[in-house]
Amino acid sequence: MDNNMKKRWISLYVENQVGxxxxxxxxxxxxxxxLDSLTxxxxxxxxxxxxxxxxxxxxxxxxxxxxxxxxxxxxxxxxDFTDVFVRMxxxxxxxxxxxxxxxxxxxxxxxxxxxAKVIDYGKDSLLVEFVQTAxxxxxxxxxxxxxxxxxxxxxxxxVGIESISMMER
Amino acid sequence: MxxxxxxxxxxxxxxxxxxxxxxxxxxxxxxxxxxxxVYRLKQISGNKLLVRALKExxxxxxxxxxxxxxxxxxxxxxxQDDIRIILPRHEQALVHEADAYARTTGGKVGVxxxxxxxxxxxxxxxxxxxxxxxxxxxxxxxxVARPLIGNDAFQEVDIVGITRSITKYGxxxxxxxxxxxxxxxxxxxxxxxxxxxxxxxxxxxxxxxxGSADYPDxxxxxxxxxxxxxxMGQLKRAxxxxxxxxxxxxxxxxxxxxxxxxxxxxxxxxxxxxxxVTTIMGRGAVPTDHPxxxxxxxxxxAYASNMAVSECDLLFSIGTRFNDRIxxxxxxxxxxxxxVHIDIDTASxxxxxxxxxxxxxxxxxxxxxMNEYVExxxxxxxxxxxxxxxxxxxxxxxxxxxxxxxxxxxxxxxxFDNAIIATDVGQHQMFTTQYIEITKNKQLITSGGLGxxxxxxxxxxxxxxxxxxxxxxAISGDGGMQMNxxxxxxxxxxxxxxxxxVFNNEYLGxxxxxxxxxxxxxxxxxxxxSGALFRRTNGQEMxxxxxxxxxxxxxxxxxxxxxxxxxxxxxxxEEAKKNTKxxxxxxxxxxxxxxxxxMVQPGGTLExxxxxx
Numbered sequence: 001m002d003n004n005m006k007k008r009w010i011s012l013y014v015e016n017q018v019g020x021x022x023x024x025x026x027x028x029x030x031x032x033x034x035l036d037s038l039t040x041x042x043x044x045x046x047x048x049x050x051x052x053x054x055x056x057x058x059x060x061x062x063x064x065x066x067x068x069x070x071x072x073x074x075x076x077x078x079x080d081f082t083d084v085f086v087r088m089x090x091x092x093x094x095x096x097x098x099x100x101x102x103x104x105x106x107x108x109x110x111x112x113x114x115x116a117k118v119i120d121y122g123k124d125s126l127l128v129e130f131v132q133t134a135x136x137x138x139x140x141x142x143x144x145x146x147x148x149x150x151x152x153x154x155x156x157x158x159v160g161i162e163s164i165s166m167m168e169r
Numbered sequence: 170m171x172x173x174x175x176x177x178x179x180x181x182x183x184x185x186x187x188x189x190x191x192x193x194x195x196x197x198x199x200x201x202x203x204x205x206x207v208y209r210l211k212q213i214s215g216n217k218l219l220v221r222a223l224k225e226x227x228x229x230x231x232x233x234x235x236x237x238x239x240x241x242x243x244x245x246x247x248x249q250d251d252i253r254i255i256l257p258r259h260e261q262a263l264v265h266e267a268d269a270y271a272r273t274t275g276g277k278v279g280v281x282x283x284x285x286x287x288x289x290x291x292x293x294x295x296x297x298x299x300x301x302x303x304x305x306x307x308x309x310x311x312x313v314a315r316p317l318i319g320n321d322a323f324q325e326v327d328i329v330g331i332t333r334s335i336t337k338y339g340x341x342x343x344x345x346x347x348x349x350x351x352x353x354x355x356x357x358x359x360x361x362x363x364x365x366x367x368x369x370x371x372x373x374x375x376x377x378x379x380g381s382a383d384y385p386d387x388x389x390x391x392x393x394x395x396x397x398x399x400x401m402g403q404l405k406r407a408x409x410x411x412x413x414x415x416x417x418x419x420x421x422x423x424x425x426x427x428x429x430x431x432x433x434x435x436x437x438x439x440x441x442x443x444x445x446v447t448t449i450m451g452r453g454a455v456p457t458d459h460p461x462x463x464x465x466x467x468x469x470x471a472y473a474s475n476m477a478v479s480e481c482d483l484l485f486s487i488g489t490r491f492n493d494r495i496x497x498x499x500x501x502x503x504x505x506x507x508x509v510h511i512d513i514d515t516a517s518x519x520x521x522x523x524x525x526x527x528x529x530x531x532x533x534x535x536x537x538x539m540n541e542y543v544e545x546x547x548x549x550x551x552x553x554x555x556x557x558x559x560x561x562x563x564x565x566x567x568x569x570x571x572x573x574x575x576x577x578x579x580x581x582x583x584x585f586d587n588a589i590i591a592t593d594v595g596q597h598q599m600f601t602t603q604y605i606e607i608t609k610n611k612q613l614i615t616s617g618g619l620g621x622x623x624x625x626x627x628x629x630x631x632x633x634x635x636x637x638x639x640x641x642x643a644i645s646g647d648g649g650m651q652m653n654x655x656x657x658x659x660x661x662x663x664x665x666x667x668x669x670x671v672f673n674n675e676y677l678g679x680x681x682x683x684x685x686x687x688x689x690x691x692x693x694x695x696x697x698x699s700g701a702l703f704r705r706t707n708g709q710e711m712x713x714x715x716x717x718x719x720x721x722x723x724x725x726x727x728x729x730x731x732x733x734x735x736x737x738x739x740x741x742x743e744e745a746k747k748n749t750k751x752x753x754x755x756x757x758x759x760x761x762x763x764x765x766x767x768m769v770q771p772g773g774t775l776e777x778x779x780x781x782x
Contacts, residue, residue, distance in 0.1 A: 014392075015391075018343070019329065019330070019333075022330065023333055026333050026334060027334075030334045060519075063519065064516065064520055067515045067516035067518075067520075068516050070515065070516075071515065071516050072392070073338045073358060073390060073392055073393045074392055075392050076391050076392040077392075
């Protein structure tokens with residue numbers, strides 16, 4: 001079953017009702033599907049929410065996940081983002097604590113390289129905001145964890161939408 | 170002097186105009202007051218709307234158990250005569266009764282009404298049973314008033330949350346104005362597509378609130394559009410493969426029976442002369458005495474059926490989800506076959522086994538279309554091979570000195586030809602699915618998917634309530650019979666002449682069978698006579714079997730018969746048939762060494778059969 005294990009994305013239109021999020025996440029836990037990240041928010045139609053789900057699975061399981069989502073009454077539409085051109089970003093905040101002045105210099109360099117913004121500044125701490133793909137955010141977290149003594153991280157989960165022109169991620 | 174005269178006298182206003190304006194104002198005020206009053210009078214409580222909705226949906230029977238949170242609904246139901254109310258003795262039995270009522274009345278929805286908290290949680294097993302076997306149910310559960318929800322109030326549980334993964338749909342009604350729409354949608358969801366149970370949680374204050382009396386006529390759920398059409402291209406491709414195959418085989422599951430496609434399917438089978446195997450839920454898809462019918466497949470399937478699946482080159486399956494009990498070892502299931510799979514539920518296709526031609530469709534639609542296009546297939550040689558397998562290892566447990574399950578079931582076949590047979594779960598269930606003949610006017614109902622002990626007896630009650638003109642026979646073990654034995658009261662009071670066959674072998678036989686074959690005869694937790702005496706004497710002494718089923722039946726006002734010998738079987742059924750006002754329990758005392766054969770080795774392939782030993 002391990003062949004074709006890879007990360008996949010689904011975009012989901014669901015009814016904006018109480019309990020729907022729990023039903024979707026319950027499907028993943030109940031059937032032992034991997035759930036990497038899940039974001040949800042309302043759309044231009046306040047009765048409809050849109051979710052972006054990331055999962056690591058093989059082909060067969062992924063087919064099942066899509067079918068199981070589709071058969072839920074509250075799910076309006078399932079879009080597989082695996083093979084379509086999408087714009088997809090994740091927000092990541094990294095707060096670096098106990099910074100030395102050298103650390104601060106380095107953080108600004110990192111921020112510049114990754115086109116991130118330093119959005120808050122304290123005596124020995126900095127807050128950096130990254131908006132990039134989840135994979136790049138993974139790399140940033142790994143790097144910052146190695147470089148600095150004490151960091152605090154929060155991530156928003158990927159949100160994605162189909163591209164207009166052909167453009168990846 | 171009146172106040173009007175005073176106004177005119179003082180001359181501050183034009184008298185006539187003043188009176189006219191005043192008159193108009195009173196009139197208009199009165200009108201709007203009337204309008205409000207009429208609207209208010211036209212409004213009804215949620216409880217009333219629920220009863221109205223049930224009538225609109227054509228519900229003639231509901232299964233209910235009352236409580237604090239549903240007492241107002243009970244009160245509304247008291248005021249009407251169109252809906253019959255059945256009062257079982259336990260909510261688990263209640264939901265099984267509604268389930269069997271739905272299964273045996275061809276498309277009616279089973280309706281349950283229970284109270285909040287424990288009333289609702291007692292539904293859980295029955296909901297899962299109905300969910301696995303695709304039975305249309307609408308279950309109304311009471312709920313504490315909205316301001317109390319979340320407070321751990323008395324008899325409050327989050328039943329929608331608890332049952333989320335075992336219902337087709339579950340919803341709590343948060344606003345009175347949504348009630349009509351939600352009930353309408355619930356019935357629609359329960360009975361369309363792949364049928365299933367729907368749960369509606371009704372907070373007490375929502376139900377008391379006044380609101381619109383309208384019950385909608387139409388349903389529009391944007392996330393739920395059940396597929397009804399057949400993809401003709403796919404179907405024709407499948408039929409071409411069927412025509413080309415040298416060893417084609419039909420596999421019919423419960424979907425054929427649920428869609429009531431049996432008769433058309435039989436026509437298709439006859440036109441093609443392609444042999445048929447069924448799952449236990451599919452038994453009856455073609456009459457079991459049909460020459461093209463081989464038998465059930467799977468763990469306790471017939472030798473010829475399992476061999477046919479293993480050897481076929483095209484498996485044309487309809488309405489089955491390839492459960493592990495029918496496939497055996499997955500990777501060696503039907504190893505030489507291309508597989509066609511017709512199912513209403515996309516998620517059932519290519520889940521367990523790889524399917525070459527998937528077709529999403531209602532079984533009746535698909536089979537009807539097939540009937541238009543199928544051609545005769547050349548299967549003579551293949552059928553001869555199957556006949557040889559049948560001869561090699563026929564399905565039989567004959568030549569026993571003692572009374573065996575086969576003797577009893579064959580007597581049922583002889584004596585009843587317009588009947589519903591409900592089973593419980595265990596050895597007796599497998600014996601029944603092996604030996605019971607399901608022909609035109611007969612139906613088998615059983616908990617095939619979940620395997621719920623305690624299903625059989627209440628199921629027989631539900632079936633009889635829906636089919637007063639048919640004979641209804643429950644076949645149960647001594648273990649399962651005791652799981653819902655309180656329903657004797659319901660059956661006696663409803664004056665239901667059921668025939669309850671209890672195969673008493675003093676053990677939980679199916680587990681014992683595994684212990685005998687694979688666990689060195691260590692009969693742990695399966696001896697129904699074990700207890701303090703058994704422990705004290707190290708298994709040397711055992712008490713009399715308890716309960717005495719005959720006396721127990723009699724204590725409820727039912728009839729009890731005990732049968733010890735083969736020769737008495739026929740007479741017992743004759744006697745039971747004469748008892749037309751109360752249930753008759755027939756206890757058959759069976760040797761615990763009677764095992765269900767053939768049996769697929771756990772984890773083995775379908776060919777790995779343990780035959781009778």
